[in-house]
Every structure is written in structure tokens, then in C-alpha cells.
Amino acid sequence: MKLYHNAKFYSMVIEGDYFSAVLVENGLIKECFSKKPQLLNVEEIDLDGATIFPGFTDSHTHSFEGGLYSLGANLNSATSISEVLELIATSPLVGNYKFAFSLDENQLKERRFPTKDELDKVCPNNPLLVRRVDGHSCVINSKALEIINFGEKLSTDFNGFLNREKNDIAAHTFHNTLTDDAIISSYMAANKIALKSGITTVHTMIGDAQYNYNHFPLIQSNLDKFDIDFILYPQILDVKKAIEVGSKRVGGCILADGSFGSHTAALTQPYSDQPDNSGALYQSDEFWNNFVLDAHQNDLQVGVHCIGDKAIEQIVNAFVHAQKKEFKNLKHQIIHNELMSDSSLELMKKYKISAVMQPMFDKLWGGENGFYSKVIGVDRALKMNRLKTIYDSGVLLAGSSDWYITTLDILEQLQAAISMTNKAEQLSVHEALTIYTKNSALLSNSNNGTIQNGKIADFTLLENDPFVTKSFLNNRVVAVVKRGTLINV
Ligand SMILES: [Zn+2]
Ligand SMILES: [Zn+2]
Known part of the structure; x- marks a missing residue:
């Protein structure tokens, strides 16, 4: 048994709740203490005053x-x-x-x-x-x-x-056409970058967004090679194949629409800079209704890439259609969810549909003078990436980078979440941390995401306490603990 001590372990169960020492056995948290206890036959590990959170999870990447x-x-x-x-x-x-x-x-x-x-x-x-x-x-x-x-x-x-x-x-x-070795090396590089960033679990999409999941079986059979946990999504439109490989989920960036950069996000009103163009839905309503229902009936969690309000509406409706047939808590995912209408939010809430979002998109393209404003006008642009509205609505909101689209830098993402260009959509420090810990774990039903007895001992160690500094800037990941083992990064 290991006793990690001399640190502030934020549980992320209730805001501000923390412990001073945590006892770990076989990779699990055995007990949490408000004061360092005197225990016999334990290995004591001094964490030098670090601030500790449940190991961070990035809920959507292309690792x-x-x-x-x-x-x-x-x-x-x-x-x-x-x-x-x-x-x-x-x-x-x-x-x-x-x-x-x-x-x-x-x-x-x-x-x-x-x-x-x-x-x-x-x-x-x-x-x-x-x-x-x-x-x-x-x-x-x-x-x-x-x-x-x-x-x-x-x-x-x-x-x-x-x-x-x-x-x-x-x-x-x-x-x-890459070799297996080059593929494994790519995931190994991802593993290293994640650890450096303090991320201990990464959801990753594998497949061409059509019918080929490429090297899914190769990575699935090599998962024990990596320090971090990869949660794999066969990113395909084939429910049968996802079941065959034993996946609990299907989808990812399977495309309901395109992107703002390419003017292919599907909008209910045209682009401001291209008044004849409203983007396009990539598939029919019938296609998505059938795909989602098939996955839903087979207990698969479904994730779909949706950028524009029209695409979000289409996929929300497909999820609602499936939920009305038989209600299940599979936490189907609207991925990106950039330009979401109030009516879609209401349905997401009512039918337990989750949102997997990227605060960095706002930092890169948000604001009155940002790229979004140029293509869809300031009014609509300022109603995008509605983190706080969604968080407060009770819809499960999980944070992610969409790496390689943005960087796999957790502190940058957290900072983006608390400093959204639209002040009304800024999360608090606790809320930002929640979407990368507790909520991400809920999204995949993983036994981590909070520091509590019986949970997996995954921790991220920061140099400074963001609750004190009210910021994630000028901070540093000093180490992680993965399944009870300390890894310096
Ligand atoms: Zn993606
Ligand atoms: Zn996407």
C-alpha cells in the first residue's frame, strides 16, 4: 500500500472539498484522510505540497x-x-x-x-x-x-x-498504408504528449468516418503498452462492425455536417459572407434515424460530429427518435455542438443527450473580431460554444481538445473554458475542472474522475492551486499518478 501525502487532493465531488493524504492499494483509492494518518507497513510518498485533481480526461481526440x-x-x-x-x-x-x-x-x-x-x-x-x-x-x-x-x-x-x-x-x-510499427509509434507519441499535459485518460476516434475502422483491433490488443487509458471509438457508420469488435460505442467525427472554415457547417440561416450558402447536411434524416436506432437497440453509445444548428437539430432528433422507442441512459454524444439552438438544448436535457465540447474553439475563432463572426456575423457568433448555458442546464458536458485540431494541452483548455469571449458562457474554475474530470468519467461510465474510496487512483499534480490563483496560467503539471503509480512528466 502507498500513502500519498503532503498535498491538497481536491475530490471534485463538492466544490472546495479536499483531503491531505490518500491511501492506495492495487491501483485503487482505499481511503482518503483530512490529516496524514500514522499507518504501519505503508510506503509513504511525499508530494511536496502539490495541488492534486482526479486524473484529467480528454473526451474527444484523434490521437x-x-x-x-x-x-x-x-x-x-x-x-x-x-x-x-x-x-x-x-x-x-x-x-x-x-x-x-x-x-x-x-x-x-x-x-x-x-x-x-x-x-x-x-x-x-x-x-x-x-x-x-x-x-x-x-x-x-x-x-x-x-x-x-x-x-x-x-x-x-x-x-x-x-x-x-x-x-x-x-x-x-x-x-x-503505414506499417503497424509506425501506427503503434503514433499512439506512443500520443501517450507521451498526454502524460506531459497531465492527462491520464484519452477518448480516441479510430476509423475513416465511413465503413473502415483501420487499425482498431491493433490498438485494442495493444492497450496495455500505454501508460494512459485510451477509450476507443470505432469511428464508422457500421453498427455491426462495432459490435463485432466488442465496442460499447460507435461514432465520433462521423459527419452530420462539415466545418465553418470550409463553409460546410449546416445552418438554418445562410452564412453572412456567403448569403446563398447555408452549408449542407451530409446524410438524410432517415439515414441517421436508422443508424442511431440500430446502435441504441444494441446498447451502443453513439457520438456524431455536429457543428451548425441545423446539423445539431438533425442528430438531436435522431437521438430523441431512439429514446422514444426505448429510453436508455447511454449518454449519446453531440460532438462539438458549436451553434446550438435553445430548442435543441431543451431536447438534449429532456432526453439525456450529452455534449462533448472544445473550449479552445472559442479561443481560436470566437469573439466579435474572430473568424466565426466573419462567416456568420457577430450576433450568431456570440451565441456559440455555450459552455455555461449547457453546464447549468444539467446536460452532461464533457471537455475535450479534438486533438489534432487543437493542442492536447489541458491547462490551455481549462483556461479557455474560464475565459470564453462571451462572459456569460465562462465556466468557474470548479466547473472547468469538472468537465475534464467528473463529467468525462460519467460520459464513459469510468470508475475515476473523482477522488473517493474505491475509485481508480488516477491523479494529476499541479504546481499551483488554481482555486487560489483563479487561473490556469503560470501553472505546471509536475507529475501524474496512473492506477496508483507515480509518473514524473
Ligand atoms: Zn473530432
Ligand atoms: Zn469533428
């Missing part, structure tokens, strides 16, 4: 892509095409390929994507995939063109840019 791209070029701070090319030129190969991610052409002074010819100059001999920050479009070089089968001839003036189905085909070709 394979995140891990894989972390081995390639990160373009998120590039401000010109020449910087993009320089970063690609100096990035290492992964297997036989090159990867670059987080490209935002709006941040480049040229306000455009690099072309195939430009990419060929810095990467002439290996296939190269450069993904846009939202993952909904990409650019490729000539070598990549040689390995991808689009099922049709591309036009002769093809300049390297791909979106919609072709973007998916390109990404999946790269991902599906």
Missing part, C-alpha cells in the same frame, strides 16, 4: 493523427508560404512519408494554400500530406498523387488542394 503529426511538421505558427515550406523541408520522414498539420491559410500573408509545385520543391521524393487546421481540406505533392487512387482522373491543372471526399481519400491512403 492517431495527433501522435503521427507530432512526428512531422507543425504549421500552426507559420505566417507565410516560405515559412510553411521551410518547416516541411526540415521535418523528418515518418516511415516513407512526410506529414504536416495545422495549416491555416488565413494566417499566411499570401492568404492561400501552398501549391503542389511549391511542395514538390521541398519534398520531391516522398509522398507529402499537409492538412488544414480543421482537417477538412489538405494539399499534397506529386509523389502523394502517385499513391492515391481517387477513382477518377484529376484535372490537368490540379494544384494540390483537396477537400470533402478527396481530402478524406488522401488522408486515409496515407494512414492506411
Whole structure:
């Protein structure tokens, strides 16, 4: 048995409730103490005054892509095409390929994507995939063109840019032709990044959002290789396959609609900067009603990517349809939930539908002068990412990064949640912590997320107490405890 002491262990059961020592046996919390007890035959571990929370959970990631791209070029701070090319030129190969991610052409002074010819100059001999920050479009070089089968001839003036189905085909070709070793290395990289960020559980989507779950069985059979817990989602539209692999859930970023960046989020009113465009629903109501009902009847939790109010409405209605047939507490997920109407919120509350959201989206694109305001106008933009409204409504709200779309940095996410651009949607420090601990655990019925007797001993150790500083800035993850074992990060 281990006695962790000299720390403040916030239980996250009731706001402000904390312990001074915790006894751990076989990876579980045996007992919590308000004062360090005198016990015989225990290993005492002094935590040097750290502030401790239940191990943080990120409830929605694409860890394979995140891990894989972390081995390639990160373009998120590039401000010109020449910087993009320089970063690609100096990035290492992964297997036989090159990867670059987080490209935002709006941040480049040229306000455009690099072309195939430009990419060929810095990467002439290996296939190269450069993904846009939202993952909904990409650019490729000539070598990549040689390995991808689009099922049709591309036009002769093809300049390297791909979106919609072709973007998916390109990404999946790269991902599906990697070796098992490169795939495991990508998850191992994700594991390390998560630990450094103080995250001990990561929900991760595996699959092409259609009918191929790629390397799901490979990762499922290697879960014990990782320090953190990965909670796997077969990200497919095939309920039968999800059942076959023994999954309790299905979906993830299976797309009800696209994204604001690509003007493909489905809206009830048109885009402000494209008055003839309201985006598009990717599937019919009937398709989703059948898919959701099939999963629901087989006791699978369903998650669907919904950005615009029209897409959210469509999927909420599919969940309601299934719940009306037979009410179950499966905590089906609306993922992203960016532009949500009051009527959708009411239904989510009534029919126990959960929201898996990304506070960082607001930090990146929110506010009067942000990207959302440019495409849908300030009025609608300020009613997006309604964290506090949803939290207060009683709908289960879980926090996540959508990594690789944003970074897997928990303190940055928590800070974003307490400093939303719309003040009315800011969470308190306790509420922000709740969506990454207790609520995330509830979402997956995991036996962690709070510090209580009988729970798994997963802890995140911070240098400073955010309840005192009222901030997550200037703080640091010093270590984590995973299933009772201290891991320095
Ligand atoms: Zn996602
Ligand atoms: Zn998504």
C-alpha cells in the first residue's frame, strides 16, 4: 500500500472539498484522510505540497493523427508560404512519408494554400500530406498523387488542394498504408504528449468516418503498452462492425455536417459572407434515424460530429427518435455542438443527450473580431460554444481538445473554458475542472474522475492551486499518478 501525502487532493465531488493524504492499494483509492494518518507497513510518498485533481480526461481526440503529426511538421505558427515550406523541408520522414498539420491559410500573408509545385520543391521524393487546421481540406505533392487512387482522373491543372471526399481519400491512403510499427509509434507519441499535459485518460476516434475502422483491433490488443487509458471509438457508420469488435460505442467525427472554415457547417440561416450558402447536411434524416436506432437497440453509445444548428437539430432528433422507442441512459454524444439552438438544448436535457465540447474553439475563432463572426456575423457568433448555458442546464458536458485540431494541452483548455469571449458562457474554475474530470468519467461510465474510496487512483499534480490563483496560467503539471503509480512528466 502507498500513502500519498503532503498535498491538497481536491475530490471534485463538492466544490472546495479536499483531503491531505490518500491511501492506495492495487491501483485503487482505499481511503482518503483530512490529516496524514500514522499507518504501519505503508510506503509513504511525499508530494511536496502539490495541488492534486482526479486524473484529467480528454473526451474527444484523434490521437492517431495527433501522435503521427507530432512526428512531422507543425504549421500552426507559420505566417507565410516560405515559412510553411521551410518547416516541411526540415521535418523528418515518418516511415516513407512526410506529414504536416495545422495549416491555416488565413494566417499566411499570401492568404492561400501552398501549391503542389511549391511542395514538390521541398519534398520531391516522398509522398507529402499537409492538412488544414480543421482537417477538412489538405494539399499534397506529386509523389502523394502517385499513391492515391481517387477513382477518377484529376484535372490537368490540379494544384494540390483537396477537400470533402478527396481530402478524406488522401488522408486515409496515407494512414492506411503505414506499417503497424509506425501506427503503434503514433499512439506512443500520443501517450507521451498526454502524460506531459497531465492527462491520464484519452477518448480516441479510430476509423475513416465511413465503413473502415483501420487499425482498431491493433490498438485494442495493444492497450496495455500505454501508460494512459485510451477509450476507443470505432469511428464508422457500421453498427455491426462495432459490435463485432466488442465496442460499447460507435461514432465520433462521423459527419452530420462539415466545418465553418470550409463553409460546410449546416445552418438554418445562410452564412453572412456567403448569403446563398447555408452549408449542407451530409446524410438524410432517415439515414441517421436508422443508424442511431440500430446502435441504441444494441446498447451502443453513439457520438456524431455536429457543428451548425441545423446539423445539431438533425442528430438531436435522431437521438430523441431512439429514446422514444426505448429510453436508455447511454449518454449519446453531440460532438462539438458549436451553434446550438435553445430548442435543441431543451431536447438534449429532456432526453439525456450529452455534449462533448472544445473550449479552445472559442479561443481560436470566437469573439466579435474572430473568424466565426466573419462567416456568420457577430450576433450568431456570440451565441456559440455555450459552455455555461449547457453546464447549468444539467446536460452532461464533457471537455475535450479534438486533438489534432487543437493542442492536447489541458491547462490551455481549462483556461479557455474560464475565459470564453462571451462572459456569460465562462465556466468557474470548479466547473472547468469538472468537465475534464467528473463529467468525462460519467460520459464513459469510468470508475475515476473523482477522488473517493474505491475509485481508480488516477491523479494529476499541479504546481499551483488554481482555486487560489483563479487561473490556469503560470501553472505546471509536475507529475501524474496512473492506477496508483507515480509518473514524473
Ligand atoms: Zn473530432
Ligand atoms: Zn469533428
